Amino acid sequence: MRIPSRRRPRTVLVAAAAGTLLAPLLSGCWTGAGGTGSGGDSINVLMVNNPQMVELQKLTRAHFTKETGIKVNFTVLPENDVRDKISQDFANQAGQYDVATLSNYEIPIYARNDWLHEMNSYIAKDAAFDEQDILGPMRQSLTGDDGKLYGQPFYGESSFLMYRKDVFTEKGLTMPEHPTWQQVADLAAKADGAEPGMKGICLRGLPGWGEVMAPLTTVVNTFGGTWFDKDWKARLNSPEFEKATKFYVDLVREHGESGAAQSGFAECLNNMTQGKVAMWYDATSAAGSLEAAKSPVKGKIDYAPAPVEETKSSGWLYTWAWGIQQASRNPDKAWKFVSWASSKQYEQLVGDQIGWSNVPAGKRASTYTNPDYVKEAAAFQEMTKEAIEGARPTDPGVQPRPAPGIQFVGIPEFTDLGTKVSQEISAAIAGRQSVESALKKSQALAERISEEYEGR
Structure with a gap:
C-alpha cells in the first residue's frame, strides 16, 4: 500500500515527518555511547528502556560480543525520550546510532524517507535467521512501499x-x-x-x-x-x-x-x-x-x-522492532546484532538464563511450539499467537484504507x-x-x- 505523495516538496516532507514524530524530551539522562559515532568493531544502539531491552543489554557482552567480537554501546532512554532522539538522529542521517528500537508505526514512514537500511540483502545470506518463522503480520507491518523489509521485531503484541x-x-x-x-x-x-x-x-x-x-x-x-x-x-x-x-x-x-x-x-x-x-x-x-x-x-x-x-x-498490532540507520557506518555489524537480538537462539538464551516468562515473544511461530515457553505461558500463549496472526494491518475494517495501521493511521x-x-x-x-x-x-x-x- 503506497501513501500518495504530498503537495509539499520532499525536503519539507522529511522535516515535517521528523517534527511531527518528535516527542517532548523529558529527562535527557541516558547510559551508553554519548556523542561518538560508531566504527571499527563497535556499533551504537539506541533503545527504549523496557524490561526486555534492559535484559538484552545485560546479556549482550557475555554472549553477542564474546561470540562476534563486536562491542555494543547502548543508549537506553524512556519511550518519549527515545522517540525524540531517534527521530532527530535518523531524520538528519547523522549516523550517530547504527540501530534503534522503532515501532511498526515509524518504520514504514522512516523507510519512505530513506532513513533506514533495507534488510532483504542480509536475510538472503542468513538462512539461520529463518525469516519465514517471523509471524506474517509482523513482517507485513515492517515492510516498506517497495516491498522490502526495514525492521525485525524484538517482541510483538495484539x-x-x-x-x-x-x-x-x-x-x-x-x-x-x-x-x-x-x-x-x-x-x-x-x-x-x-x-x-x-x-x-x-x-x-x-x-x-x-x-x-x-x-x-x-x-x-x-x-x-x-x-x-x-x-x-x-x-x-x-x-x-x-x-x-x-x-x-x-x-x-x-x-x-x-x-x-x-x-x-x-x-x-x-x-x-x-x-x-x-x-x-x-x-x-x-x-x-x-x-x-x-x-x-x-x-x-x-x-x-x-x-x-x-x-x-x-x-491491534504493535511491535518494538530494530531498524538500521541508512547512514550507519557499520551496517553489516549492525545486522549481526539485529539478527542475534531477534533470533530463536536469543529467546532460548533468555529462557535458560532468566526465565521463559521473560522471553520477548509475539514475533516467531517457533516460540509457540517451544515446550518450555508453552508450559510457562499456557494460560494465554495460544490466544496471543492467534490474535497476532489474525491482525490485518492493511485491511482492519470494512472499507479500503489510504494508509496502513490498525490502532493508528500510518502517516507522520x-x-x-x-x-x-x-x-x-x-x-x-x-x-x-x-x-x-x-x-x-x-x-x-x-x-x-x-x-x-x-x-x-
Whole structure:
C-alpha cells in the first residue's frame, strides 16, 4: 500500500515527518555511547528502556560480543525520550546510532524517507535467521512501499479480552468463544458489583494517541468506521465512527473503572491485578504480568479474542522492532546484532538464563511450539499467537484504507492528530462534553490533514 505523495516538496516532507514524530524530551539522562559515532568493531544502539531491552543489554557482552567480537554501546532512554532522539538522529542521517528500537508505526514512514537500511540483502545470506518463522503480520507491518523489509521485531503484541473466570462462574456468566462488543457490554453490566467495589470492565480513557485512541480505534474499525476513506476524506463525523465512540464512552462511563478519563494501560493493569474490575480489553502483553508468580490473580484469568461487530477480527498490532540507520557506518555489524537480538537462539538464551516468562515473544511461530515457553505461558500463549496472526494491518475494517495501521493511521501527522482527538474523547469520558461535540471538533482537525492528502 503506497501513501500518495504530498503537495509539499520532499525536503519539507522529511522535516515535517521528523517534527511531527518528535516527542517532548523529558529527562535527557541516558547510559551508553554519548556523542561518538560508531566504527571499527563497535556499533551504537539506541533503545527504549523496557524490561526486555534492559535484559538484552545485560546479556549482550557475555554472549553477542564474546561470540562476534563486536562491542555494543547502548543508549537506553524512556519511550518519549527515545522517540525524540531517534527521530532527530535518523531524520538528519547523522549516523550517530547504527540501530534503534522503532515501532511498526515509524518504520514504514522512516523507510519512505530513506532513513533506514533495507534488510532483504542480509536475510538472503542468513538462512539461520529463518525469516519465514517471523509471524506474517509482523513482517507485513515492517515492510516498506517497495516491498522490502526495514525492521525485525524484538517482541510483538495484539489485543484481546481478559476476564475473571472465577467471577464469571460465580455469577453464572459465560464468555462466548468469539464475543461481540454488544455481548461484552451485556456481560459488563451483569459483572458490575459482582464483588464489593468491582466494576464490570476496564477500558483506557487516558489522553494519548497510544492510550485511549488505540483500543477505541479498534472498536471504530469493527463498527464499520474509519479515520479516513480511501480518498483521504476525514470520516470522524460518520454514523459508524460516532456509534462506535458513543458505545465505548457509554460502556466505560456506565460499567467501567473509576477515574476512567485518567486510566491508561498501567492503571487498568493495576485495577485488574487488584480485583477491581471483572474484564479488561487491552494488549496481549498484559497477560504476562497477570500470570506472574506473585500476581494476586494468577490462574484466575481467562482470555477471549478482541470483540467484534462487523469484522472477523479486531485486535491491534504493535511491535518494538530494530531498524538500521541508512547512514550507519557499520551496517553489516549492525545486522549481526539485529539478527542475534531477534533470533530463536536469543529467546532460548533468555529462557535458560532468566526465565521463559521473560522471553520477548509475539514475533516467531517457533516460540509457540517451544515446550518450555508453552508450559510457562499456557494460560494465554495460544490466544496471543492467534490474535497476532489474525491482525490485518492493511485491511482492519470494512472499507479500503489510504494508509496502513490498525490502532493508528500510518502517516507522520497522526501523532499530533491522534493526541488532539484523544483529548476530546477523554473529555467526553469525563462527562465534560458530549460525544457529538468531541467528534465535531475532531472532524475539523482531521479535515486539515485531508486537505494535504486528498486526491493524491
